[in-house]
Amino acid sequence: MQACVIAAPQRAALQTVDIPEPGEGQVLLRLEGSGVCASSLPLWEGRSWFEYPQQPGAPGHEGWGRVEAVGAGVAGLARGDRVAALSYRAHAEYDLADADAVVPLPASLDGTAVPGEALGCAANIFQRSQIERGQTVAIVGIGFLGALLTQMAVHAGARVIALSRRPFPLEIARSCGAQHVVPLDDHYKVIEQVKALTEGRWCERVIEATGLEWPLQVASELTAERGRLVIAGYHQDGMRQVNVQLWNWRGIDVINAHERDPRRYVQGIREAVHMMQDGVIDPRPLYTHRLPLDRLGEALELTRTRPDGFLKALVTA
Structure with missing residues (x-):
């Protein structure tokens, strides 16, 4: 072969x-x-x-x-x-x-x-994000994973704010149902845009899907009090600095959404296949x-x- x-x-x-x-x-x-x-x-x-x-x-x-x-x-x-x-x-x-x-x-x-593994990874992250109807969800980083999570969150009835540094993924996010797209460029500009979109309440769920330090810091600032910050990015190239003071003050739940049990990966693949059948994701x-x-x-x-x-x-x- x-x-x-x-x-x-x-x-x-x-x-x-x-x-x-x-x-x-x-x-x-x-x-x-x-x-x-x-x-x-x-x-x-x-x-x-x-x-x-x-x-x-x-x-x-x-x-x-x-x-x-x-x-x-x-x-x-x-x-x-x-x-x-x-x-x-x-x-x-x-x-x-x-x-x-x-x-x-x-x-x-x-x-x-x-x-399968890529689709199953998205299904597992979505499950651990615990997204509910009516929530505002920020997805920081729109690649294949972020786009799939946008589709899932929209289907769940959430309002999605998609953030990416590149224009093309923002177009993809819109096609996946994101109600708002925000260029991931200037730190304070991003914060102010999301603050305005949420009327200062920030986002109940934030999923960081870049694997980079600065977007992770942005994601932290976008998370509402008692919100859930989901780390889906692949952070394997060194240490990260995060604002633990902010995490403490807002009472944020921080979830590392990576799985290590192969059985969980396979279950995620099964769930993703069902989502494809049911039209939840395409x-x-x-x-x-x-x-x-x-x-x-x-x-x-x-x-x-x-x-x-x-x-x-x-x-x-």
């Missing part, structure tokens, strides 16, 4: 490797594609704690496709079933997944890309770039640089 290998920082190459055999409790997936995740960027950029070359197909973890073969002891899955899966070498034509990390897809989603307009497997490096660069018109890259096998 063909698998993409990150051979060195910012260098990907296509290689021919053996198709793996499913072991007990595993399935072999013939992949249709995989999403490209921003959490892969530290590896792509060459942080000191990574070793190269990476294993073929790594770090792809947003794969979907069809079951090609099942290992011993697997029940409820059969060759030909279309599925999303939580696996870890999905930038390839085939990958192995534990059977309990595989989510069957309904026929209504045939032909639709389903990067990720299709959010897939702005589709590239073949041999252009994984380009897809990662797009994810890193985020040019105008970019939101989410898929790599197809």
Whole structure:
């Protein structure tokens, strides 16, 4: 099979490797594609704690496709079933997944890309945000995740204020139902705009989805007294300074929305699939770039640089 290998920082190459055999409790997936995740960027950029070359197909973890073969002891899955899966070498034509990390897809989603882990992550964050009808929700950072959360919050009956530094994501947020969009540029200008939109009451729920320090500080200031600040951004490049005095004074609940239990990720994928079926979310307009497997490096660069018109890259096998 063909698998993409990150051979060195910012260098990907296509290689021919053996198709793996499913072991007990595993399935072999013939992949249709995989999403490209921003959490892969530290590896792509060459942080000191990574070793190269990476294993073929790594770090792809947003794969979907069809079951090609099942290992011993697997029940409820059969060759030909279309599925999303939580696996870890999905930038390839085939990958192995534990059977309990595989989510069957309904026929209504045939032909639709389903990067399961990314969709499940959004579903889990939404659940932990506890958004209710009538609340004002600020979403700080509109990428793929922020756009999905906008769709979910609007469907829940919340008023959404979307904030992003780029004009294109703000257009996407409007198309997802955001009632207000605010450019994430000048700190005090942002604060004053949201203050005016909320008549000084601020936002009952604020979701930070950038992974950067300054937007996290902005998000803190937008959170109302006894509100909930949800940290969904991937903060893996160093320490952060936050205004704990403000958190204390306003009595803010601060939620780290990242999961570490694979079972919770899989449950999130199931919930996201149901949301797609029910029309709560529609990720299709959010897939702005589709590239073949041999252009994984380009897809990662797009994810890193985020040019105008970019939101989410898929790599197809």
